[in-house]
Amino acid sequence: MRIRRVGAYALLLDCGEDEPDVPGRVEAWRAELARRRDRGELDAIEIVPAAATVLLDGVPDPAATARSIAGWTPRPAPVRGTAGVVEVPVTYDGADLPAVAEHWGASVPAVVERLAGTEFRVAFCGFAPGFPYLTGLPAALALPRLPTPRARVPAGSVALAGPYAGIYPTASPGGWLLVGRTGLVLFDVAADPPARLTPGTRVRLAPA
Amino acid sequence: MRNGDLHVLRAGALTTVQDLGRPGYAHLGVPRSGALDPAALRLANRLVGNPEDAAGLEITLTGCALRLSRAATVAVTGADVEVRIGERPGDTGRPLSAPAGAVLRIAPARRGVRSWLAVCGGIDVPPVLGSRATDTLSGLGPPPLRDGDRLPLGTPAGPPPPVDVTVAPAHPDELRLRVRLGPRDDWFTPVALDRLLGTAYTVSPVSNRVGARLAGAPLPRAMARELPSEGIVLGAVQVPADGQPLVFLADHPTTGGYPVIGVVDDVTALAQARPGTTVRFHGPQR
Numbered sequence: 001m002r003i004r005r006v007g008a009y010a011l012l013l014d015c016g017e018d019e020p021d022v023p024g025r026v027e028a029w030r031a032e033l034a035r036r037r038d039r040g041e042l043d044a045i046e047i048v049p050a051a052a053t054v055l056l057d058g059v060p061d062p063a064a065t066a067r068s069i070a071g072w073t074p075r076p077a078p079v080r081g082t083a084g085v086v087e088v089p090v091t092y093d094g095a096d097l098p099a100v101a102e103h104w105g106a107s108v109p110a111v112v113e114r115l116a117g118t119e120f121r122v123a124f125c126g127f128a129p130g131f132p133y134l135t136g137l138p139a140a141l142a143l144p145r146l147p148t149p150r151a152r153v154p155a156g157s158v159a160l161a162g163p164y165a166g167i168y169p170t171a172s173p174g175g176w177l178l179v180g181r182t183g184l185v186l187f188d189v190a191a192d193p194p195a196r197l198t199p200g201t202r203v204r205l206a207p208a
Numbered sequence: 209m210r211n212g213d214l215h216v217l218r219a220g221a222l223t224t225v226q227d228l229g230r231p232g233y234a235h236l237g238v239p240r241s242g243a244l245d246p247a248a249l250r251l252a253n254r255l256v257g258n259p260e261d262a263a264g265l266e267i268t269l270t271g272c273a274l275r276l277s278r279a280a281t282v283a284v285t286g287a288d289v290e291v292r293i294g295e296r297p298g299d300t301g302r303p304l305s306a307p308a309g310a311v312l313r314i315a316p317a318r319r320g321v322r323s324w325l326a327v328c329g330g331i332d333v334p335p336v337l338g339s340r341a342t343d344t345l346s347g348l349g350p351p352p353l354r355d356g357d358r359l360p361l362g363t364p365a366g367p368p369p370p371v372d373v374t375v376a377p378a379h380p381d382e383l384r385l386r387v388r389l390g391p392r393d394d395w396f397t398p399v400a401l402d403r404l405l406g407t408a409y410t411v412s413p414v415s416n417r418v419g420a421r422l423a424g425a426p427l428p429r430a431m432a433r434e435l436p437s438e439g440i441v442l443g444a445v446q447v448p449a450d451g452q453p454l455v456f457l458a459d460h461p462t463t464g465g466y467p468v469i470g471v472v473d474d475v476t477a478l479a480q481a482r483p484g485t486t487v488r489f490h491g492p493q494r
Contacts, residue, residue, distance in 0.1 A: 004390055005391065007441055010471075046234040046235065053436075053438040055439025124463065125237035127461070129238045
């Protein structure tokens with residue numbers, strides 16, 4: 001892990017792209033930093049995990065914080081299990097299922113079985129409030145985005161792109177491949193936290 | 209409306225409710241948003257006796273017209289604009305008394321782009337995740353003002369404090385922005401770093417609350433591969449495929465997939481930079 005300075009008040013923990021299990025390392029650091037902040041050992045307004053990095057923003061003294069972090073060892077991300085897994089009910093009727101099947105060299109039922117049988121974890125949120133980037137599919141099944149994004153993808157659409165699965169919290173333009181839809185509300189400003197699927201949450205895309 | 213309201217007679221090109229934004233939710237994909245020049249909004253609030261984090265209006269370039277249903281102390285900061293209460297001219301940067309029913313007119317900006325209007329009691333639309341700010345990227349907060357809208361006002365906290373003098377902001381034709389290189393300066397060639405710190409850029413007309421787009425010498429990359437998405441900070445200078453830098457402002461996305469060559473220390477000058485304004489970057493060591 002390498003610490004990069006970002007402007008006057010932020011740090012980027014770079015877990016490297018070519019290391020083994022980058023999502024697991026990112027999650028381990030995210031959880032460690034959140035624990036440290038809860039205990040008052042870390043002063044940061046934002047802890048933002050992403051594909052291979054964790055950003056700390058709103059850090060009053062980045063040099064001192066970087067020195068502290070260099071002495072910390074994150075606990076490994078929790079092993080997979082059944083406890084604490086959020087079941088997202090998914091109707092697998094997405095328009096791009098045949099295209100996914102073709103990319104994967106599998107049948108449509110086999111694609112659905114694969115997705116339904118995978119335990120995902122929210123690697124990070126981005127693109128829109130409450131949009132989860134779900135990691136858990138093997139790198140070999142990574143998919144390209146649509147060459148031309150759709151002008152409107154309905155809220156609740158379950159979709160795939162790159163190594164990720166994702167769920168659109170609200171209707172928006174989108175270039176991911178649609179595999180299904182859910183009625184689960186992913187973002188509610190009256191809820192605490194407002195996002196249903198927060199970083200680190202384990203997720204199953206269970207057939208509805 | 210116990211505390212009265214603001215009736216929008218002319219919304220102008222883009223007038224939004226803004227406060228100091230909603231920090232602390234970036235990990236859920238929620239941008240910070242808030243006034244593009246927080247110091248200017250804080251000043252306007254202090255001038256009318258509000259807490260500094262009260263919600264006001266951010267008014268863009270073409271001005272607006274509003275009718276106050278109750279008597280109020282108001283203040284306008286930011287761009288160089290003509291302010292009128294009824295037929296009476298008023299100054300920016302000082303508290304102004306408006307009687308009940310008065311029409312407050314903010315004319316198109318003479319210099320600069322954005323003004324902030326504070327009204328005693330604040331704009332009392334319902335907060336969303338602790339903020340009343342309009343986030344133009346995610347759509348959180350109230351929509352931009354439209355003609356005919358009525359915005360509720362809050363309860364005035366008390367009389368405004370006495371004020372000696374405020375300093376009118378300068379609106380230079382050339383901005384000098386201090387930038388710290390990184391976190392991805394190693395994704396660029398030495399030529400790119402020389403160009404960033406040694407040549408002039410101009411503010412492009414497609415700039416908005418998400419970011420100030422700049423045009424100038426393209427910044428060539430040393431690495432052609434795709435950068436995995438990573439967290440973005442205010443002031444990040446992102447370089448998309450065309451090599452033209454974009455400086456992120458308050459409504460910036462929380463993550464992005466283009467490398468950030470450097471981060472600008474203070475972006476507030478960009479809030480007032482019209483298209484065509486010259487921008488020069490310099491390093492902290494110079």
